[in-house]
Amino acid sequence: MNGLDWFVLFGTLALIVGYGVYKTRGTTNMQGYLLGNKSLPWWTVCLSIMATQASAITFLSTTGQAYEDGMRFLQFYVGLPLAMIILSLTAVPLYHRLKVFTAYEYLETRFDLKTRTIAAFYFLLLRGISVGVTLYAPALILSTVLGWDLHLTTLLIGILVMVYTVGGGTKAVSITQKYQMTIIMTGMITAGLIAYSQLPDYVTFGNAFSLAGEMGKLNLVNFSFNLSDRYNIWSGLIGGTFLFLSYFGADQSQVGRYLSGSSITESRMGLIFNGLLKIPMQFIILYIGILIFVFYQFHQAPLIHNVSLKERAMQTEAAVQLNSLEADYGEVFTKRKAHAERLVHGIQADDQALIDVSREQLRELGTKETELRTSAKEIIKANVPGANTQDKDYVFINFVMTYLPHGLIGLLLAVVFSAAMSSMASELNSLASTSTVDIYKRSLMPGKDDNHYVKTSRWLTIGWAAFAIGFASLVNLAENLIQYVNIVGSLFYGTILGIFLSAFYLKYLKGTAVFIAAVAGELVILGLYFFTDVAFLLYNIIGCVAVVVFAFIMQYLQNKRRPTS
Amino acid sequence: MMDTTEEEQPPVFRRWSTWYWIIFLAMVVQVIVYTLISYSFL
Numbered sequence: 001m002n003g004l005d006w007f008v009l010f011g012t013l014a015l016i017v018g019y020g021v022y023k024t025r026g027t028t029n030m031q032g033y034l035l036g037n038k039s040l041p042w043w044t045v046c047l048s049i050m051a052t053q054a055s056a057i058t059f060l061s062t063t064g065q066a067y068e069d070g071m072r073f074l075q076f077y078v079g080l081p082l083a084m085i086i087l088s089l090t091a092v093p094l095y096h097r098l099k100v101f102t103a104y105e106y107l108e109t110r111f112d113l114k115t116r117t118i119a120a121f122y123f124l125l126l127r128g129i130s131v132g133v134t135l136y137a138p139a140l141i142l143s144t145v146l147g148w149d150l151h152l153t154t155l156l157i158g159i160l161v162m163v164y165t166v167g168g169g170t171k172a173v174s175i176t177q178k179y180q181m182t183i184i185m186t187g188m189i190t191a192g193l194i195a196y197s198q199l200p201d202y203v204t205f206g207n208a209f210s211l212a213g214e215m216g217k218l219n220l221v222n223f224s225f226n227l228s229d230r231y232n233i234w235s236g237l238i239g240g241t242f243l244f245l246s247y248f249g250a251d252q253s254q255v256g257r258y259l260s261g262s263s264i265t266e267s268r269m270g271l272i273f274n275g276l277l278k279i280p281m282q283f284i285i286l287y288i289g290i291l292i293f294v295f296y297q298f299h300q301a302p303l304i305h306n307v308s309l310k311e312r313a314m315q316t317e318a319a320v321q322l323n324s325l326e327a328d329y330g331e332v333f334t335k336r337k338a339h340a341e342r343l344v345h346g347i348q349a350d351d352q353a354l355i356d357v358s359r360e361q362l363r364e365l366g367t368k369e370t371e372l373r374t375s376a377k378e379i380i381k382a383n384v385p386g387a388n389t390q391d392k393d394y395v396f397i398n399f400v401m402t403y404l405p406h407g408l409i410g411l412l413l414a415v416v417f418s419a420a421m422s423s424m425a426s427e428l429n430s431l432a433s434t435s436t437v438d439i440y441k442r443s444l445m446p447g448k449d450d451n452h453y454v455k456t457s458r459w460l461t462i463g464w465a466a467f468a469i470g471f472a473s474l475v476n477l478a479e480n481l482i483q484y485v486n487i488v489g490s491l492f493y494g495t496i497l498g499i500f501l502s503a504f505y506l507k508y509l510k511g512t513a514v515f516i517a518a519v520a521g522e523l524v525i526l527g528l529y530f531f532t533d534v535a536f537l538l539y540n541i542i543g544c545v546a547v548v549v550f551a552f553i554m555q556y557l558q559n560k561r562r563p564t565s
Numbered sequence: 566m567m568d569t570t571e572e573e574q575p576p577v578f579r580r581w582s583t584w585y586w587i588i589f590l591a592m593v594v595q596v597i598v599y600t601l602i603s604y605s606f607l
Contacts, residue, residue, distance in 0.1 A: 081592040220599035
């Protein structure tokens with residue numbers, strides 16, 4: 001990092017934050033603060049939806065995922081376009097027509113106050129914890145890479161987000177996301193191009209693609225039906241559609257984005273274009289990971305991508321062992337590079353025998369390399385207390401810090417900060433609107449004027465931001481944190497989806513039955529969590545089905561007891 | 566599925582089925598392209 005990088009990094013962040021504050025100053029009514037006056041065009045809605053979903057971890061992790069595991073992760077998104085179509089047909093016109101501020105408000109119209117409140121309460125629980133992680137996860141990586149204090153990094157990101165989210169509300173969130181998304185995609189594509197440009201001259205773009213394919217990294221689609229395999233086309237179509245329906249239909253951090261569209265059409269177009277663009281976007285991000293993989297066939301990859309962790313380990317007794325591993329790793333790389341060159345020549349000459357031989361050699365050497373990396377991780381773990389040796393998330397950022405020219409390093413760091421800020425902003429905004437509209441205004445302090453509720457929203461945004469910063473500063477669960485948050489999310493998502501599914505599609509069901517089912521369904525999930533080994537990803541489906549089934553039973557019993565006229 | 570009456574449909578989505586088909590076809594085309602990419606290197 002030099003002066004130019006710092007200038008680009010802070011210049012970009014300051015411009016975005018400043019623009020967000022300037023464009024949305026003086027918002028004093030609820031409609032303006034929580035729904036952006038319902039004035040946004042579809043492209044802003046679309047970029048805002050995409051920026052909300054794509055957190056910093058998405059960009060850091062996805063590239064690392066492709067580097068290690070190939071591109072099969074793409075299948076996770078296959079269900080997204082279908083979910084967007086279904087929601088455009090159902091949820092969007094409904095929310096718009098009812099002029100709701102939050103998704104949960106609709107539940108009172110459809111059912112009753114208690115069902116609305118319990119759904120809002122579940123949402124606040126799950127989103128409240130996840131906003132802490134949205135902040136913590138990138139802050140941990142950035143602080144490690146930049147050598148900053150973790151608390152300082154969380155505080156910096158948290159305060160930057162708070163400045164425009166508190167000031168301008170939903171509109172500030174959406175218009176800043178538009179620019180953040182532009183910076184993110186420009187930066188990512190630039191990084192990919194640089195990786196490509198630093199390949200040896202004789203390796204063409206097509207050769208790079210073929211090389212990755214020969215090494216089994218272009219496994220984009222897998223049609224085999226296997227329940228234990230997380231990424232295949234069927235789990236993407238079925239599980240993905242299900243997951244995205246709940247995320248985009250019942251999670252206020254997304255509902256808030258498309259409710260700010262100026263009409264049903266604009267909101268629908270925002271969702272539809274999200275469905276059209278999301279898969280190509282993920283393809284590009286994954287492919288950047290693949291280009292880095294190809295790049296590291298010709299340049300030596302670090303033994304451990306989390307370089308600062310390795311440096312810490314080098315201060316301990318582990319240094320001797322690590323040095324010896326490093327030497328072996330260097331030798332393996334030299335052989336690997338020679339075979340990679342041969343493979344490219346084989347591809348260029350269309351020499352199948354050469355391709356087969358070099359591919360086999362590369363596979364063997366790849367296994368050796370993995371063994372050396374695993375040994376290094378074990379040594380580090382044994383010598384650095386509490387070390388998280390999972391370095392997948394550091395692959396991309398370490399490449400950026402090592403191989404990108406100055407100026408672009410600053411831009412790419414701005415990408416990571418922007419991605420962290422854009423997701424966090426939507427989450428804070430949705431937490432504030434749900435706690436203001438569904439809890440405070442509806443149940444605690446009804447009948448005040450708009451100004452009062454806007455002020456409350458601002459204070460609640462500050463409160464949630466302080467909570468997120470506190471959470472991110474205090475937790476130290478490093479390795480298990482993301483898993484932990486996914487579990488917490490899964491504990492509530494299924495139940496929330498069950499409530500919304502009942503509301504949208506099952507007209508037979510009424511408020512009390514759904515409320516009791518929501519409580520019972522949640523107890524079932526908590527029971528599964530505490531007393532069984534059921535995989536937590538299944539909680540989403542089990543919770544949803546449990547709510548619907550319980551609601552049907554309750555409704556049936558109720559109708560039997562009190563026959564309706 | 567919710568009922569939506571004709572007058573509530575804004576102009577663009579009178580042609581709603583067009584958008585529906587565009588996104589659906591885009592998805593199918595994407596899956597075909599990605600499948601071709603996957604299987605050309607196996």
